[in-house]
Amino acid sequence: MTRSLNGWRRLWLALTALAVIIAAITGLVQAGRDDSSWIYASAIRKDFENPACRDIATKPFSELAEPAFTSEGGSCWHIFTHRRYRSDLNQPLTMDLYYHDRLVDRWQNIGILVGIYLVMVVLGSAIIYALGKTVAWIRAGFRNA
DSSP: OOOOOOHHHHHHHHHHHHHHHHHHHHHHHHHOOOHHHHHHHHHHHHHSSGGGGGHHSSGGGGOOOOOOOTTTSSSSSHHHHHHHHHOOSSOOOOOOHHHHHHHHHHHHHHHHHHHHHHHHHHHHHHHHHHHHHHHHHHHHHHHHH
């Protein structure tokens, strides 16, 4: 037995589709608003421009001491910190490798945000659908009585 969609189901389906599109766009926009990553990128660029940071970028990590922190960069702290959280501590860090890591992190963040928003939309849509089915069931009970 096939049932065609009535007006309420069509409205529910259209609003769910619209919410999925809005959730995907919102996730992309929110992931792109991370100002701290741009500030960090500017600081690490200044670190790479400083010739004194060459050892921090290339020596095995176990031989390094943590440099002093400066928020604007140039003290090698940003290179040191980035290397600390990489899976391969002894791989020398280059600007290209940093940008690759940043791109991977960015896409992971986008995927996580879009996934969270889509799960919220699906759950919200399921709740609304269940409420509609419940109201229809109650109304059918009054009609049969």
